[in-house]
Every structure is written in C-alpha cells, then in structure tokens.
Amino acid sequence: MRVIPIEGLPEIRAGDDVAALIADAADFEKGDVLVVSHKVISKAEGRVVRGEKLELVLREARRIVRRRGELVIAETRHGFVCAAAGVDASNAPEPGTLVLLPLDPDDSAARLSERLGVAVIVSDSFGRPWRRGTTDVAIGVAGLAPLIDLRGGRDAMGYELRSTEIAVADEIAGAAELVKGKTAGVPAAIVRGLSLAGEGTARDLVMPTERDLFR
Amino acid sequence: MRVIPIEGLPEIRAGDDVAALIADAADFEKGDVLVVSHKVISKAEGRVVRGEKLELVLREARRIVRRRGELVIAETRHGFVCAAAGVDASNAPEPGTLVLLPLDPDDSAARLSERLGVAVIVSDSFGRPWRRGTTDVAIGVAGLAPLIDLRGGRDAMGYELRSTEIAVADEIAGAAELVKGKTAGVPAAIVRGLSLAGEGTARDLVMPTERDLFR
Numbered sequence: 141m142r143v144i145p146i147e148g149l150p151e152i153r154a155g156d157d158v159a160a161l162i163a164d165a166a167d168f169e170k171g172d173v174l175v176v177s178h179k180v181i182s183k184a185e186g187r188v189v190r191g192e193k194l195e196l197v198l199r200e201a202r203r204i205v206r207r208r209g210e211l212v213i214a215e216t217r218h219g220f221v222c223a224a225a226g227v228d229a230s231n232a233p234e235p236g237t238l239v240l241l242p243l244d245p246d247d248s249a250a251r252l253s254e255r256l257g258v259a260v261i262v263s264d265s266f267g268r269p270w271r272r273g274t275t276d277v278a279i280g281v282a283g284l285a286p287l288i289d290l291r292g293g294r295d296a297m298g299y300e301l302r303s304t305e306i307a308v309a310d311e312i313a314g315a316a317e318l319v320k321g322k323t324a325g326v327p328a329a330i331v332r333g334l335s336l337a338g339e340g341t342a343r344d345l346v347m348p349t350e351r352d353l354f355r
Numbered sequence: 356m357r358v359i360p361i362e363g364l365p366e367i368r369a370g371d372d373v374a375a376l377i378a379d380a381a382d383f384e385k386g387d388v389l390v391v392s393h394k395v396i397s398k399a400e401g402r403v404v405r406g407e408k409l410e411l412v413l414r415e416a417r418r419i420v421r422r423r424g425e426l427v428i429a430e431t432r433h434g435f436v437c438a439a440a441g442v443d444a445s446n447a448p449e450p451g452t453l454v455l456l457p458l459d460p461d462d463s464a465a466r467l468s469e470r471l472g473v474a475v476i477v478s479d480s481f482g483r484p485w486r487r488g489t490t491d492v493a494i495g496v497a498g499l500a501p502l503i504d505l506r507g508g509r510d511a512m513g514y515e516l517r518s519t520e521i522a523v524a525d526e527i528a529g530a531a532e533l534v535k536g537k538t539a540g541v542p543a544a545i546v547r548g549l550s551l552a553g554e555g556t557a558r559d560l561v562m563p564t565e566r567d568l569f570r
Contacts (some may be wrong), residue, residue, distance in 0.1 A: 142356070143356040208568055268483060271492070271522065271560050271562055272560050272562050273502045273525070273560065274521055275490075275526050277486070304489065306490070307486065307487065308488075310490050311530060311532055312533065314530065346486065353426070354485060
C-alpha cells in the first residue's frame with residue numbers, strides 16, 4: 141500500500157470546483173482511494189461562518205454528550221460524536237471565521253467520486269475517549285465499503301472470528317493524515333494498492349443506538 | 356509513505372525469538388517503523404491460557420467500564436479501555452485457549468526495537484464508542500513519539516492551532532492493519548517513509564484521569 145500526498149492545491153474558496161482542482165493536481169490509478177480533509181469540502185460548499193463559537197456548536201449539535209467548560213463533545217446531525225460538533229477555527233479562511241462540517245459529507249464524497257472515478261473518503265480529526273490525541277476518521281464515504289465484515293470468517297487456525305468488523309475507512313483516513321499533516325497545506329492524499337470492493341457511506345460507521353453502550 | 360506486509364512468519368510459540376524471526380522475514384531501512392500484532396508477542400511471551408473467558412477478563416481488568424451480557428468493556432492494567440480487557444480467542448494457538456495482552460507491551464516493543472534497530476509499535480484491534488468496527492491502535496511503542504504535538508503551531512494561514520495533538524502511533528497501527536489483514540497469517544508490517552522523531556511509550560496515549568470526560 142502506498143499513501144501519496146496531493147500537493148499544489150490552492151486555498152479553496154466558496155464555489156470552487158474541488159473535483160477539477162484535484163484532477164489537475166493528482167494522477168489517479170484504478171483502485172485508488174482519494175482522502176480529502178473535510179475543510180476543503182466545507183470551504184467549497186460555503187460552510188464558513190462568523191459568530192460566537194459556543195452558539196454555533198449548539199446550533200450544529202443534535203445532542204450534547206459531555207461538556208466541561210468550553211470543551212463540548214456533541215453529536216452532529218450526521219450522528220458523529222466529536223468535539224464542538226465539528227465547528228473549528230483552525231485552517232479557517234479568515235480571522236473570526238469558523239468552519240462547519242459539510243451538510244452531507246457522504247453526498248459530497250459521492251459527487252467527487254463520480255467526477256474523478258475513484259473511491260473517496262472525506263476525513264476529519266476526532267478525539268477519542270480514554271486516549272490522548274486525535275486520529276483522522278471518515279465522515280464521508282463513496283465507492284467503497286467502510287466496514288469489512290469478518291464475522292463468520294475463520295482465522296489461520298480455522299476458528300470462527302465471531303465479532304470482527306474492521307472500520308477500514310477510518311484506518312484509511314488515518315493513514316492519509318500521516319502524509320497530509322496539519323500545517324503543510326496538503327489537504328488530500330491518495331491511498332493506492334488496497335483491494336477494496338463494495339459500497340457504503342460514512343453513516344454505516346455510526347453505531348446504532350440499540351447497540352451503543354456509550355450513548 | 357509505504358506500508359509493506361511482512362510475510363512468511365511461522366506460527367509463534369512460547370519462547371520463540373520474535374526478533375530473529377522478523378529479521379529473517381523482513382528487510383528494514385533506516386527510519387522504518389515495524390508494526391507487530393500483539394498476538395505474536397503474547398504467544399512468544401507465554402500469555403496464552405485456558406479457562407472461562409469472563410473469569411479471565413475480570414482477572415485481567417483493573418476496572419469494568421461497561422457491561423451488557425457477555426460484552427465487557429474494561430480498563431486493563433496498562434490503562435487501555437477495550438473489549439474483554441484484551442482477552443481474545445481469535446487466532447489463539449489451540450481450541451479452548453485464550454490470548455491475553457502482553458504484561459508490558461511497551462517493554463516488549465523496546466526489546467524488539469533494540470534488537471532490530473527500528474521503531475516498533477505493538478498493535479491491537481480496539482472498538483470505539485459511537486462508531487462501528489474496530490481500528491488497530493498502539494498498545495506498545497518504542498523509538499518514536501506516539502503523539503505529535505501541534506499545540507502552539509500555526510496553520511497555513513498563520514493562526515495558532517491550540518488543541519491539536521495527533522495520535523500518530525494509532526494512525527500507523529491502523530495503516531499497518533490495512534495490509535496485515537486478519538486471516539491471511541500476516542501479523543506484521545513495515546511503515547516506511549515517515550519522518551518521525553522523538554521517544555515515548557504507548558502509556559503516553561492513555562488519557563490522564565483528570566482530563567478524562569468519559570471515565
């Protein structure tokens with residue numbers, strides 16, 4: 141597997157044709173997965189706002205999961221649980237502005253995937269309970285199955301793997317983050333050499349309420 | 356960045372010299388990170404037992420975080436929160452046996468790192484609250500800083516990134532999992548082409564109690 145940063149993308153503005161800009165900057169091969177930081181999508185889709193952060197967080201949130209001072213962990217309209225419901229000042233286009241999550245990152249991924257002819261993951265950096273640091277995860281998916289279900293499969297000794305379902309879309313998003321970096325102005329990467337099949341969306345990654353021990 | 360599976364490792368038994376077996380199977384370059392599934396380490400270190408699973412889970416756990424029927428989310432002696440305190444039947448060496456986590460996976464990583472001259476991550480598959488599927492994360496680290504601290508750094512627009520700390524060791528473990536697979540008998544991989552510096556252990560990834568909103 142190779143992970144290749146896509147360099148040379150300009151700063152994205154509302155209305156930009158992200159697919160065309162990425163097509164200019166990248167050479168895709170069959171089977172590639174394109175991973176794009178959601179900020180690129182959000183900016184192109186005009187999801188940049190001015191306002192008081194906490195107010196915006198409460199507006200974007202469907203449910204507050206935890207709160208301690210200014211730190212709010214919230215569930216977004218998409219069902220993702222993350223800090224500030226995805227409202228973020230870093231890499232915002234201007235002082236005083238905040239970037240929101242795309243309204244429908246799966247749909248954004250699907251449109252990019254159709255234009256570029258490769259699978260697409262829209263990523264964001266999420267914190268995790270009990271563990272320090274963020275890892276990038278998939279908040280939009282098109283052209284691949286985000287979960288690989290090994291349930292009913294067998295390990296090397298022939299025993300059934302009864303509860304193994306791997307969130308490959310999240311692992312791919314994290315792998316891309318390792319080459320994109322945070323400050324280098326490289327918001328996209330190609331992951332090449334995986335044999336992935338299937339279809340699905342990032343909503344498939346949301347734990348259904350009835351199975352959720354941490355709701 | 357390239358992620359290269361290490362093929363041809365034999366089934367590991369108690370007392371095996373894992374460093375020698377990996378050295379035979381892999382060609383390392385300067386700056387490589389070796390990612391090894393903890394099962395390899397656990398088996399070599401004799402952490403394979405017979406017994407009733409729930410009893411073993413309770414023995415391995417320092418604290419039960421959630422329980423629903425047979426599903427137990429527990430904190431291990433190392434501070435990791437995961438299903439069954441890491442006690443697992445899949446890829447066990449014989450029917451009726453269970454594999455436990457290494458007693459000190461950071462120490463196991465350090466010994467491998469010293470023998471092989473590369474950074475080492477010992478990985479395990481963890482579930483996540485609110486998200487379906489597992490991702491591989493680092494439970495042992497040697498020869499690299501598991502967290503990259505961008506706090507105080509600046510984004511491409513010059514604004515301070517105030518709360519960004521990236522769990523690169525977890526992202527590397529996840530990237531390696533994409534090529535290792537679960538059933539192919541490939542329990543190790545090389546991650547090549549990252550410029551990583553620093554030192555640290557997987558215990559650095561455990562959220563300190565006073566900052567933990569989900570304890």
